[in-house]
Amino acid sequence: MKKTLLILALLGLSFGNTAPASAETLINGAGATFPYPLYSKWAYEYNKKTGQKMNYQSIGSGGGIKQIKAKTVDFGASDAPLSAKDLEDSGLMQFPTAIGGVVPVVNLKGVAPGELKLSAEALADIYLGKITKWNDKKLTELNPGVKLPSDTITVVHRADGSGTTWIFTNYLDKVSTNWHSTAGFGTAVNWPVGVGGKGNEGVATYVKRIKNSIGYVELAYAMQNKLAHTQLENREKAFVAPTAESFMAAAAGADWNNTPGYAVVLTDQPGKDAWPIAGATFILVYKNPANCENTKAVLDFFDWSYKNGAGMAKSLDYVPMPGDVYDVMEKAWAKEIRCNGQAVWGK
Numbered sequence: 001m002k003k004t005l006l007i008l009a010l011l012g013l014s015f016g017n018t019a020p021a022s023a024e025t026l027i028n029g030a031g032a033t034f035p036y037p038l039y040s041k042w043a044y045e046y047n048k049k050t051g052q053k054m055n056y057q058s059i060g061s062g063g064g065i066k067q068i069k070a071k072t073v074d075f076g077a078s079d080a081p082l083s084a085k086d087l088e089d090s091g092l093m094q095f096p097t098a099i100g101g102v103v104p105v106v107n108l109k110g111v112a113p114g115e116l117k118l119s120a121e122a123l124a125d126i127y128l129g130k131i132t133k134w135n136d137k138k139l140t141e142l143n144p145g146v147k148l149p150s151d152t153i154t155v156v157h158r159a160d161g162s163g164t165t166w167i168f169t170n171y172l173d174k175v176s177t178n179w180h181s182t183a184g185f186g187t188a189v190n191w192p193v194g195v196g197g198k199g200n201e202g203v204a205t206y207v208k209r210i211k212n213s214i215g216y217v218e219l220a221y222a223m224q225n226k227l228a229h230t231q232l233e234n235r236e237k238a239f240v241a242p243t244a245e246s247f248m249a250a251a252a253g254a255d256w257n258n259t260p261g262y263a264v265v266l267t268d269q270p271g272k273d274a275w276p277i278a279g280a281t282f283i284l285v286y287k288n289p290a291n292c293e294n295t296k297a298v299l300d301f302f303d304w305s306y307k308n309g310a311g312m313a314k315s316l317d318y319v320p321m322p323g324d325v326y327d328v329m330e331k332a333w334a335k336e337i338r339c340n341g342q343a344v345w346g347k
Contacts, residue, residue, distance in 0.1 A: 027294050027301075030057035031064020031077030032163045033199040035281040037220040038098055039077075041312045042305045049304075052297065060199060062161015062187045068092065068284045074294040076284035079163025080187050081263035091287050093336050094261060095329040096280040097302060099251050099319040100218050102168045103242045103277070105204070105227040107213045108134065110147055113228040114241050117142045120233060120268075120276070124176035126214060127155060128183075129193035134212060149212065156206045156215035159196025161187040167279035168216045171267040175235075175276075216277075219317045236272040243275070247319045250278035256325050285337065292339035299333055299345040306330075 036058040061078035068076030069090055082094055106116060122138050125131040134148045158165045169185035183189045197203040200217045204225040207215040219242050222229050231239045240246045250269040256262055266278040289295040310320035337344040
Protein backbone atom coordinates (compact mmCIF):
# COMPACT_ATOMS: atom_id res chain seq x y z
CA MET A 1 0.00 0.00 0.00
CA LYS A 2 2.85 2.39 0.77
CA LYS A 3 4.24 1.71 -2.70
CA THR A 4 0.84 2.55 -4.18
CA LEU A 5 0.65 5.83 -2.28
CA LEU A 6 4.16 6.78 -3.39
CA ILE A 7 3.31 6.09 -7.03
CA LEU A 8 0.13 8.12 -6.74
CA ALA A 9 1.99 11.01 -5.15
CA LEU A 10 4.35 11.08 -8.11
CA LEU A 11 1.43 10.92 -10.51
CA GLY A 12 -0.43 13.74 -8.75
CA LEU A 13 -3.10 11.16 -7.76
CA SER A 14 -3.80 10.31 -11.37
CA PHE A 15 -7.11 8.73 -12.25
CA GLY A 16 -7.81 7.17 -15.61
CA ASN A 17 -11.14 7.82 -17.32
CA THR A 18 -13.18 5.72 -19.67
CA ALA A 19 -15.34 8.75 -20.52
CA PRO A 20 -14.65 10.80 -23.65
CA ALA A 21 -13.29 13.72 -21.60
CA SER A 22 -10.03 15.10 -22.93
CA ALA A 23 -6.85 13.45 -21.64
CA GLU A 24 -5.57 16.96 -20.92
CA THR A 25 -8.44 17.63 -18.52
CA LEU A 26 -7.28 17.92 -14.92
CA ILE A 27 -9.99 17.10 -12.42
CA ASN A 28 -9.55 18.52 -8.93
CA GLY A 29 -11.01 17.24 -5.69
CA ALA A 30 -10.32 17.82 -2.01
CA GLY A 31 -11.47 16.68 1.39
CA ALA A 32 -11.69 13.69 3.66
CA THR A 33 -8.62 11.76 4.75
CA PHE A 34 -10.89 8.90 5.96
CA PRO A 35 -11.31 7.36 2.45
CA TYR A 36 -7.91 8.36 1.05
CA PRO A 37 -6.40 4.84 1.15
CA LEU A 38 -9.43 3.56 -0.77
CA TYR A 39 -9.51 6.39 -3.31
CA SER A 40 -5.78 5.90 -3.81
CA LYS A 41 -6.26 2.22 -4.59
CA TRP A 42 -9.14 2.92 -6.94
CA ALA A 43 -7.14 5.70 -8.55
CA TYR A 44 -4.12 3.51 -9.16
CA GLU A 45 -6.20 0.83 -10.87
CA TYR A 46 -8.33 3.30 -12.83
CA ASN A 47 -5.26 5.16 -14.02
CA LYS A 48 -4.25 2.11 -16.03
CA LYS A 49 -7.25 2.73 -18.30
CA THR A 50 -6.23 6.19 -19.61
CA GLY A 51 -3.82 9.02 -18.82
CA GLN A 52 -6.42 11.45 -17.52
CA LYS A 53 -5.41 12.89 -14.14
CA MET A 54 -7.33 13.83 -11.03
CA ASN A 55 -5.62 15.81 -8.28
CA TYR A 56 -7.10 14.91 -4.88
CA GLN A 57 -6.01 16.89 -1.83
CA SER A 58 -6.40 14.86 1.37
CA ILE A 59 -7.02 17.88 3.61
CA GLY A 60 -9.91 16.83 5.84
CA SER A 61 -13.66 17.01 5.40
CA GLY A 62 -13.91 20.60 6.64
CA GLY A 63 -11.46 21.74 3.98
CA GLY A 64 -13.24 19.74 1.30
CA ILE A 65 -16.60 21.30 2.14
CA LYS A 66 -15.07 24.78 2.08
CA GLN A 67 -13.36 24.22 -1.26
CA ILE A 68 -16.40 22.82 -3.07
CA LYS A 69 -18.55 25.67 -1.72
CA ALA A 70 -15.90 28.13 -2.91
CA LYS A 71 -16.00 26.40 -6.33
CA THR A 72 -12.24 25.88 -6.38
CA VAL A 73 -12.55 22.10 -6.98
CA ASP A 74 -14.70 19.82 -9.14
CA PHE A 75 -15.76 17.72 -6.16
CA GLY A 76 -15.52 17.79 -2.41
CA ALA A 77 -15.21 14.77 -0.13
CA SER A 78 -16.64 14.61 3.38
CA ASP A 79 -17.40 12.02 6.03
CA ALA A 80 -19.74 14.50 7.69
CA PRO A 81 -22.91 14.45 5.60
CA LEU A 82 -24.42 17.82 4.79
CA SER A 83 -28.06 18.37 5.70
CA ALA A 84 -30.68 18.47 2.97
CA LYS A 85 -31.11 22.21 3.61
CA ASP A 86 -27.38 22.90 3.37
CA LEU A 87 -27.23 20.94 0.11
CA GLU A 88 -30.18 22.86 -1.32
CA ASP A 89 -28.84 26.24 -0.22
CA SER A 90 -25.44 25.45 -1.75
CA GLY A 91 -26.75 23.88 -4.97
CA LEU A 92 -24.98 20.61 -4.17
CA MET A 93 -25.84 16.93 -4.11
CA GLN A 94 -23.99 14.26 -2.17
CA PHE A 95 -23.63 10.53 -2.64
CA PRO A 96 -21.91 7.85 -0.52
CA THR A 97 -18.97 5.90 -1.91
CA ALA A 98 -18.14 3.41 0.86
CA ILE A 99 -18.59 2.63 4.53
CA GLY A 100 -15.78 2.39 7.05
CA GLY A 101 -15.18 2.64 10.74
CA VAL A 102 -13.46 4.99 13.14
CA VAL A 103 -11.25 3.03 15.49
CA PRO A 104 -9.67 3.91 18.85
CA VAL A 105 -5.96 3.05 18.72
CA VAL A 106 -3.45 2.90 21.56
CA ASN A 107 0.29 2.79 22.15
CA LEU A 108 0.66 0.59 25.23
CA LYS A 109 3.67 -1.62 25.78
CA GLY A 110 2.70 -5.27 25.80
CA VAL A 111 -0.90 -4.69 24.69
CA ALA A 112 -1.67 -6.40 21.38
CA PRO A 113 -4.17 -5.22 18.74
CA GLY A 114 -7.69 -6.03 19.87
CA GLU A 115 -6.64 -6.94 23.41
CA LEU A 116 -7.83 -3.78 25.18
CA LYS A 117 -11.58 -3.45 25.72
CA LEU A 118 -13.34 -0.13 26.14
CA SER A 119 -16.92 0.67 27.03
CA ALA A 120 -18.68 3.73 25.62
CA GLU A 121 -18.54 5.36 29.07
CA ALA A 122 -14.81 4.68 29.47
CA LEU A 123 -13.96 6.05 26.02
CA ALA A 124 -15.98 9.20 26.68
CA ASP A 125 -14.40 9.67 30.10
CA ILE A 126 -10.90 9.37 28.64
CA TYR A 127 -11.66 12.09 26.09
CA LEU A 128 -13.34 14.21 28.79
CA GLY A 129 -10.20 14.00 30.93
CA LYS A 130 -12.05 12.16 33.70
CA ILE A 131 -9.96 9.00 33.28
CA THR A 132 -6.33 10.08 33.28
CA LYS A 133 -4.40 6.90 34.15
CA TRP A 134 -4.31 3.60 32.29
CA ASN A 135 -4.74 1.64 35.53
CA ASP A 136 -7.95 3.50 36.42
CA LYS A 137 -10.44 1.13 38.04
CA LYS A 138 -12.93 1.52 35.16
CA LEU A 139 -10.31 0.27 32.71
CA THR A 140 -8.87 -2.53 34.84
CA GLU A 141 -12.35 -3.92 35.54
CA LEU A 142 -13.03 -4.06 31.80
CA ASN A 143 -9.68 -5.75 31.17
CA PRO A 144 -8.93 -8.48 33.71
CA GLY A 145 -5.65 -10.15 32.88
CA VAL A 146 -4.36 -7.22 30.79
CA LYS A 147 -1.37 -5.51 32.39
CA LEU A 148 -2.19 -1.81 32.27
CA PRO A 149 0.47 0.70 33.38
CA SER A 150 0.03 3.42 35.97
CA ASP A 151 1.16 6.01 33.41
CA THR A 152 -0.80 9.10 32.42
CA ILE A 153 -2.92 8.79 29.28
CA THR A 154 -2.01 11.11 26.41
CA VAL A 155 -5.17 11.85 24.43
CA VAL A 156 -4.75 12.53 20.70
CA HIS A 157 -7.46 14.10 18.54
CA ARG A 158 -7.76 15.87 15.21
CA ALA A 159 -6.56 19.45 14.93
CA ASP A 160 -8.32 20.16 11.63
CA GLY A 161 -11.95 20.19 10.51
CA SER A 162 -12.62 16.50 10.12
CA GLY A 163 -15.37 14.12 9.10
CA THR A 164 -13.62 11.44 11.12
CA THR A 165 -14.06 13.73 14.13
CA TRP A 166 -17.70 14.26 13.16
CA ILE A 167 -18.32 10.50 13.24
CA PHE A 168 -16.33 9.99 16.44
CA THR A 169 -17.93 12.86 18.35
CA ASN A 170 -21.39 12.02 17.01
CA TYR A 171 -20.93 8.64 18.66
CA LEU A 172 -19.70 10.13 21.94
CA ASP A 173 -22.58 12.60 21.88
CA LYS A 174 -25.07 9.73 21.61
CA VAL A 175 -23.59 7.53 24.33
CA SER A 176 -22.48 10.07 26.95
CA THR A 177 -24.66 12.77 28.49
CA ASN A 178 -21.51 14.35 29.93
CA TRP A 179 -19.94 14.55 26.48
CA HIS A 180 -23.18 15.96 25.04
CA SER A 181 -23.25 18.76 27.60
CA THR A 182 -19.51 19.45 27.40
CA ALA A 183 -18.39 19.21 23.77
CA GLY A 184 -21.20 18.02 21.49
CA PHE A 185 -20.32 16.92 17.98
CA GLY A 186 -19.14 18.37 14.72
CA THR A 187 -16.23 18.43 12.30
CA ALA A 188 -14.42 20.44 14.98
CA VAL A 189 -15.20 20.64 18.71
CA ASN A 190 -13.73 22.29 21.78
CA TRP A 191 -11.71 19.34 23.03
CA PRO A 192 -11.59 19.09 26.85
CA VAL A 193 -8.09 17.53 26.79
CA GLY A 194 -5.42 16.28 24.44
CA VAL A 195 -3.07 17.16 21.59
CA GLY A 196 -4.10 17.59 17.97
CA GLY A 197 -2.79 15.97 14.81
CA LYS A 198 -3.64 16.99 11.25
CA GLY A 199 -5.51 14.37 9.28
CA ASN A 200 -5.86 10.68 10.01
CA GLU A 201 -2.18 10.55 9.09
CA GLY A 202 -1.25 13.05 11.81
CA VAL A 203 -3.20 11.28 14.54
CA ALA A 204 -1.73 7.91 13.54
CA THR A 205 1.78 9.37 13.60
CA TYR A 206 1.28 10.91 17.04
CA VAL A 207 -0.07 7.69 18.55
CA LYS A 208 2.76 5.70 17.01
CA ARG A 209 5.35 8.05 18.52
CA ILE A 210 3.85 8.83 21.93
CA LYS A 211 3.90 6.09 24.56
CA ASN A 212 0.71 5.56 26.57
CA SER A 213 -1.38 7.49 24.03
CA ILE A 214 -4.84 6.93 22.57
CA GLY A 215 -6.28 8.34 19.36
CA TYR A 216 -8.92 7.62 16.73
CA VAL A 217 -8.39 6.90 13.03
CA GLU A 218 -10.04 5.11 10.13
CA LEU A 219 -9.17 1.41 10.26
CA ALA A 220 -6.91 1.43 7.18
CA TYR A 221 -4.63 3.95 8.91
CA ALA A 222 -4.43 1.73 11.99
CA MET A 223 -3.48 -1.25 9.83
CA GLN A 224 -0.94 0.63 7.72
CA ASN A 225 0.76 2.08 10.80
CA LYS A 226 0.61 -1.20 12.75
CA LEU A 227 -1.29 0.46 15.58
CA ALA A 228 -3.12 -1.51 18.26
CA HIS A 229 -6.87 -1.05 17.87
CA THR A 230 -9.28 -1.64 20.72
CA GLN A 231 -12.47 -3.60 21.02
CA LEU A 232 -15.57 -1.54 21.81
CA GLU A 233 -18.74 -2.38 23.68
CA ASN A 234 -21.73 -1.68 21.42
CA ARG A 235 -25.29 -0.81 22.36
CA GLU A 236 -26.14 -4.52 22.75
CA LYS A 237 -23.38 -4.72 25.41
CA ALA A 238 -21.28 -6.97 23.19
CA PHE A 239 -17.57 -6.31 22.68
CA VAL A 240 -16.75 -6.21 18.97
CA ALA A 241 -13.62 -5.73 16.89
CA PRO A 242 -13.41 -3.33 13.93
CA THR A 243 -13.77 -5.38 10.74
CA ALA A 244 -15.53 -5.05 7.41
CA GLU A 245 -18.12 -7.48 8.79
CA SER A 246 -18.83 -5.40 11.90
CA PHE A 247 -19.04 -2.24 9.74
CA MET A 248 -21.50 -4.06 7.46
CA ALA A 249 -23.55 -5.09 10.48
CA ALA A 250 -23.76 -1.41 11.51
CA ALA A 251 -24.97 -0.49 8.02
CA ALA A 252 -27.51 -3.30 7.76
CA GLY A 253 -30.49 -1.13 8.65
CA ALA A 254 -29.50 1.97 6.67
CA ASP A 255 -32.37 3.50 4.70
CA TRP A 256 -30.73 5.39 1.84
CA ASN A 257 -33.92 5.86 -0.17
CA ASN A 258 -35.83 7.72 2.50
CA THR A 259 -33.07 9.76 4.13
CA PRO A 260 -33.03 13.40 2.94
CA GLY A 261 -29.80 14.14 1.11
CA TYR A 262 -28.74 10.50 1.65
CA ALA A 263 -27.28 11.74 4.95
CA VAL A 264 -27.34 8.37 6.70
CA VAL A 265 -25.60 8.26 10.10
CA LEU A 266 -24.31 4.86 11.21
CA THR A 267 -23.05 5.47 14.75
CA ASP A 268 -24.37 3.44 17.72
CA GLN A 269 -26.51 1.18 15.52
CA PRO A 270 -28.37 -1.87 16.88
CA GLY A 271 -27.10 -5.39 16.34
CA LYS A 272 -24.86 -7.59 18.47
CA ASP A 273 -22.20 -7.65 15.74
CA ALA A 274 -22.34 -3.94 14.85
CA TRP A 275 -19.25 -1.74 15.22
CA PRO A 276 -20.51 1.35 17.09
CA ILE A 277 -18.43 4.03 15.29
CA ALA A 278 -19.17 3.28 11.64
CA GLY A 279 -19.87 5.87 8.96
CA ALA A 280 -20.25 6.45 5.25
CA THR A 281 -18.01 8.78 3.29
CA PHE A 282 -19.52 11.14 0.73
CA ILE A 283 -18.73 13.01 -2.49
CA LEU A 284 -20.13 16.52 -3.10
CA VAL A 285 -20.76 17.88 -6.60
CA TYR A 286 -22.78 20.77 -7.99
CA LYS A 287 -26.19 20.14 -9.49
CA ASN A 288 -25.46 22.82 -12.09
CA PRO A 289 -21.67 22.65 -12.46
CA ALA A 290 -19.61 25.33 -14.15
CA ASN A 291 -17.44 22.69 -15.80
CA CYS A 292 -19.73 19.99 -17.17
CA GLU A 293 -16.94 17.94 -18.76
CA ASN A 294 -15.03 17.66 -15.50
CA THR A 295 -18.13 16.75 -13.50
CA LYS A 296 -18.98 14.08 -16.08
CA ALA A 297 -15.48 12.64 -15.69
CA VAL A 298 -15.83 12.64 -11.88
CA LEU A 299 -19.11 10.74 -12.09
CA ASP A 300 -17.66 8.28 -14.58
CA PHE A 301 -14.82 7.54 -12.19
CA PHE A 302 -17.16 6.83 -9.30
CA ASP A 303 -19.42 4.78 -11.57
CA TRP A 304 -16.38 2.62 -12.38
CA SER A 305 -15.46 2.48 -8.68
CA TYR A 306 -18.95 1.37 -7.68
CA LYS A 307 -18.94 -1.41 -10.25
CA ASN A 308 -15.29 -2.51 -10.12
CA GLY A 309 -13.94 -1.39 -6.77
CA ALA A 310 -15.76 -3.63 -4.28
CA GLY A 311 -12.92 -6.12 -3.94
CA MET A 312 -10.41 -3.34 -3.42
CA ALA A 313 -12.66 -1.77 -0.77
CA LYS A 314 -12.92 -5.06 1.11
CA SER A 315 -9.16 -5.59 0.95
CA LEU A 316 -8.74 -2.31 2.85
CA ASP A 317 -11.54 -3.11 5.35
CA TYR A 318 -14.11 -0.75 3.86
CA VAL A 319 -17.61 -1.88 2.98
CA PRO A 320 -18.54 -1.22 -0.66
CA MET A 321 -21.92 0.27 -1.42
CA PRO A 322 -24.47 -2.42 -2.37
CA GLY A 323 -25.62 -2.47 -5.98
CA ASP A 324 -29.15 -1.35 -5.15
CA VAL A 325 -27.72 1.69 -3.34
CA TYR A 326 -25.45 2.83 -6.15
CA ASP A 327 -28.30 2.28 -8.61
CA VAL A 328 -30.28 4.85 -6.58
CA MET A 329 -27.32 7.24 -6.61
CA GLU A 330 -26.74 6.97 -10.34
CA LYS A 331 -30.41 7.61 -11.09
CA ALA A 332 -30.10 10.72 -8.92
CA TRP A 333 -27.04 11.85 -10.93
CA ALA A 334 -28.99 11.55 -14.17
CA LYS A 335 -31.99 13.37 -12.72
CA GLU A 336 -30.38 16.13 -10.65
CA ILE A 337 -27.10 17.11 -12.31
CA ARG A 338 -27.79 19.30 -15.33
CA CYS A 339 -25.95 21.54 -17.74
CA ASN A 340 -28.01 23.90 -19.89
CA GLY A 341 -31.05 21.81 -19.09
CA GLN A 342 -29.40 18.56 -20.23
CA ALA A 343 -28.33 15.62 -18.06
CA VAL A 344 -24.57 15.66 -17.41
CA TRP A 345 -24.39 11.91 -16.81
CA GLY A 346 -26.23 8.90 -18.13
CA LYS A 347 -25.60 5.37 -19.32
